[in-house]
Amino acid sequence: MNLEELKKIREKAQKDVELRQKQARIRIVVGMGTSGIAAGARDVLKTLLEEIGRRNLTDVVVTQTGEKGLASQEPLVEVYEEGKPLVVYGNMNQERAKRVIVEHVVNGNPVTEFALEVM
Amino acid sequence: MMDEIASHLIDIVANSVTAHATYISIDIMMDTNKNVLTLHVKDNGIGMDDETEKKVVDPFYTTKKGKKVGLGVPLLKGTAETTGGTFRLSSEVGHGTEIIASFDLTHPDLPPLGNIRDTILILVVGNPDTDFRFRVKNNSKEFILDTKEIKEHLGGVPINHPDVITFLIKYIDENM
Numbered sequence: 001m002n003l004e005e006l007k008k009i010r011e012k013a014q015k016d017v018e019l020r021q022k023q024a025r026i027r028i029v030v031g032m033g034t035s036g037i038a039a040g041a042r043d044v045l046k047t048l049l050e051e052i053g054r055r056n057l058t059d060v061v062v063t064q065t066g067e068k069g070l071a072s073q074e075p076l077v078e079v080y081e082e083g084k085p086l087v088v089y090g091n092m093n094q095e096r097a098k099r100v101i102v103e104h105v106v107n108g109n110p111v112t113e114f115a116l117e118v119m
Numbered sequence: 120m121m122d123e124i125a126s127h128l129i130d131i132v133a134n135s136v137t138a139h140a141t142y143i144s145i146d147i148m149m150d151t152n153k154n155v156l157t158l159h160v161k162d163n164g165i166g167m168d169d170e171t172e173k174k175v176v177d178p179f180y181t182t183k184k185g186k187k188v189g190l191g192v193p194l195l196k197g198t199a200e201t202t203g204g205t206f207r208l209s210s211e212v213g214h215g216t217e218i219i220a221s222f223d224l225t226h227p228d229l230p231p232l233g234n235i236r237d238t239i240l241i242l243v244v245g246n247p248d249t250d251f252r253f254r255v256k257n258n259s260k261e262f263i264l265d266t267k268e269i270k271e272h273l274g275g276v277p278i279n280h281p282d283v284i285t286f287l288i289k290y291i292d293e294n295m
Binding site for chain 2: 002003004006007009010012013014017030032033034037038042045046049050054055056057061062063
């Protein structure tokens, strides 16, 4: 695997980019402050990225941010979807991250079982 | 103390991103002959004045509103110094900040390096607007990942596109 292979991705993905026009349908934000990292936020973020890649979710973007102010509930994940309430998930782990992708992002049903807030 | 050196790295890079860095270079160098692990992070963020630079190693100092503590830098300094290593931070307003931490690989309390592959992936994809240059040197073996170069190959395709994420996971696994 080398960087030349990125050219193939470029050709293939260009259409997605034109469709998306840099406006993602869903934005997922992972809290990566000190307490989030210590609680396992890196593995949660890696799982989210793996699932997005595996399922080719071209309209979903994952980013990271600092402390979110709920240290006891870390790792925290926020899911922003245009026209829908913001959902904040707490005590996340890799298994929960997979469920958020399948149930919330793909099927449109927030996982109320570990949603801390719906705003 | 964090459970891995890699976790410290994520925390320190978060400070650089908060300081509006658009370019961060990260060197992780392991020399088992000299028993030294060196972590070198340099950013082009807003930097700090002398007073802030002195306070930043105090865990009860933070520049962030709504927070009472800022643990990232003090934790890294603590880990380096309590395990026989060194810590140096230098910063200049308008030019950025540089941190060099070294660790004694033979110290019994030194946490493991941790998962550097996943750490590189999440930093690159989780901060798509920031450019990174990673250099991981393990004795004579060297791995370099430069997101400016990757973005040039990608044209307008974002680095957090699913196909690029899948590529990066394999690329880092195979080449590092």
